[in-house]
Amino acid sequence: MNTARGAVRPLYAQASGSPIRAMLALAGREDMISLAGGHPDPALLPIEWLRESLLEVTGKLQGRSLQYGATEGQPELREASAALLTQRGLTATAAELIITTGSQQAIDLLARVLIEPGEGIAVESFNYPAALQAFRFAGARLIEVPTDAQGMDVDRLEPILLTERPRVLYVVPNFANPTGAVMPLARRLRLLELAAQYDVTLIEDDPYGELWFGEAPPPPLVQLNQRADSPAQVTYMTSYSKVVAPALRLGVLLAPADIQRAVVLAKQAADVHSGSLEQLKLSAMLGSNCLTPHLDVLRKAYAAKSATLADALRRHADGLLKFDTPQGGMFVWARLRSDLPLLPTQDWVDFGLQHKVLVVPGAAFSISNAAQPWLRLSFANPSPASLQQGAERLGRGLQGLASRTSSNTKTTPERTSA
Numbered sequence: 309m310n311t312a313r314g315a316v317r318p319l320y321a322q323a324s325g326s327p328i329r330a331m332l333a334l335a336g337r338e339d340m341i342s343l344a345g346g347h348p349d350p351a352l353l354p355i356e357w358l359r360e361s362l363l364e365v366t367g368k369l370q371g372r373s374l375q376y377g378a379t380e381g382q383p384e385l386r387e388a389s390a391a392l393l394t395q396r397g398l399t400a401t402a403a404e405l406i407i408t409t410g411s412q413q414a415i416d417l418l419a420r421v422l423i424e425p426g427e428g429i430a431v432e433s434f435n436y437p438a439a440l441q442a443f444r445f446a447g448a449r450l451i452e453v454p455t456d457a458q459g460m461d462v463d464r465l466e467p468i469l470l471t472e473r474p475r476v477l478y479v480v481p482n483f484a485n486p487t488g489a490v491m492p493l494a495r496r497l498r499l500l501e502l503a504a505q506y507d508v509t510l511i512e513d514d515p516y517g518e519l520w521f522g523e524a525p526p527p528p529l530v531q532l533n534q535r536a537d538s539p540a541q542v543t544y545m546t547s548y549s550k551v552v553a554p555a556l557r558l559g560v561l562l563a564p565a566d567i568q569r570a571v572v573l574a575k576q577a578a579d580v581h582s583g584s585l586e587q588l589k590l591s592a593m594l595g596s597n598c599l600t601p602h603l604d605v606l607r608k609a610y611a612a613k614s615a616t617l618a619d620a621l622r623r624h625a626d627g628l629l630k631f632d633t634p635q636g637g638m639f640v641w642a643r644l645r646s647d648l649p650l651l652p653t654q655d656w657v658d659f660g661l662q663h664k665v666l667v668v669p670g671a672a673f674s675i676s677n678a679a680q681p682w683l684r685l686s687f688a689n690p691s692p693a694s695l696q697q698g699a700e701r702l703g704r705g706l707q708g709l710a711s712r713t714s715s716n717t718k719t720t721p722e723r724t725s726a
């Protein structure tokens with residue numbers, strides 16, 4: 309077909325696809341160990357729980373599960389989600405919630421309704437790439453706010469708000485992807501103060517908050533904001549992907565009324581509503597009160613897997629990688645020793661093919677895509693044996709890089725990925 313006139317808008321035609329998705333295409337190769345994707349452990353997907361709930365859906369709800377439904381979502385799932393958020397300490401009614409097609413859709417719809425093309429959005433130094441992609445496709449200019457081991461560095465935010473004047477800020481305060489950072493309470497409170505003072509709408513993305521290992525993280529921004537004297541504008545989203553199953557593609561958005569109305573209109577244009585059958589399946593699952601015990605199972609299992617990977621990395625990549633043992637979520641965020649070369653993303657793909665272990669380089673999460681001395685290693689999906697073997701392969705590969713660098717007297721120049 310002739311596409312000489314360039315049917316695709318440059319914004320899309322020139323965008324690079326997700327490096328993580330590209331790596332996942334390699335993950336199925338024989339003998340490959342993938343520490344790349346943020347996929348839940350297949351052994352922890354609740355097949356039995358789903359099977360029992362399916363019978364209930366087909367038996368009781370009959371035709372409705374196969375019919376068009378409200379854009380805001382099926383009433384049962386909105387009710388069950390409001391109950392869940394209330395149980396977690398938020399004030400939320402079913403009427404204030406929208407069920408979205410994964411929290412990814414909530415990010416995308418908020419980007420469309422909140423950001424004027426060319427306008428800035430404040431984001432952390434390292435981010436979930438598909439959120440950045442959604443903001444870029446909405447025409448947003450990404451404004452970097454420095455990030456450290458405690459998440460967004462709120463002390464450095466005010467000058468940015470003064471000079472760049474963003475109206476919207478995206479933040480993942482709990483076990484962030486990729487850094488695993490948890491924002492402490494004091495930073496959360498300061499962020500809310502600044503948001504109120506500078507009239508910035510916060511997009512709080514919280515898919516990992518329930519996956520804590522030792523102690524629960526501080527309350528979500530939206531909850532703290534509900535108690536504040538001068539409240540800021542906060543939209544909050546969470547997801548059933550990491551705590552039930554990603555295949556359901558269901559998330560929840562809590563937003564102030566004007567934003568909720570706009571998101572409903574945008575969702576009508578995007579997909580009319582999220583799948584009724586999936587929503588009713590999930591509400592039947594939640595109705596059986598199995599989520600709380602399931603979360604206990606997930607927390608224990610992921611805590612053990614996180615410790616397995618951390619221990620194996622200390623054994624096999626000692627001195628080559630520096631990291632904190634995760635306190636929740638799905639990721640180890642490891643800093644490469646300073647004498648190791650800064651490689652572009654494609655070189656890490658080649659490294660993966662050579663050493664049969666896939667990792668995601670920091671460049672994939674950075675705004676500029678420039679090479680970074682960081683790797684994101686996911687412990688969620690592989691078996692404990694694969695985590696150990698993956699760490700061993702990674703250690704051996706990094707050792708190879710280190711010895712090549714030291715035998716090469718010239719240091720490798722910094723390069724950026726395409």
Ligand SMILES: Cc1ncc(COP(=O)(O)O)c(C=O)c1O
Pocket residue numbers: 346409410411412413436480484485513515546547548549554557558559
């Ligand atoms: C920070 C963050 N937000 C949102 C999502 C999207 O999740 P989903 O659309 O499956 O709910 C992910 C997925 O990995 C994520 O890491």
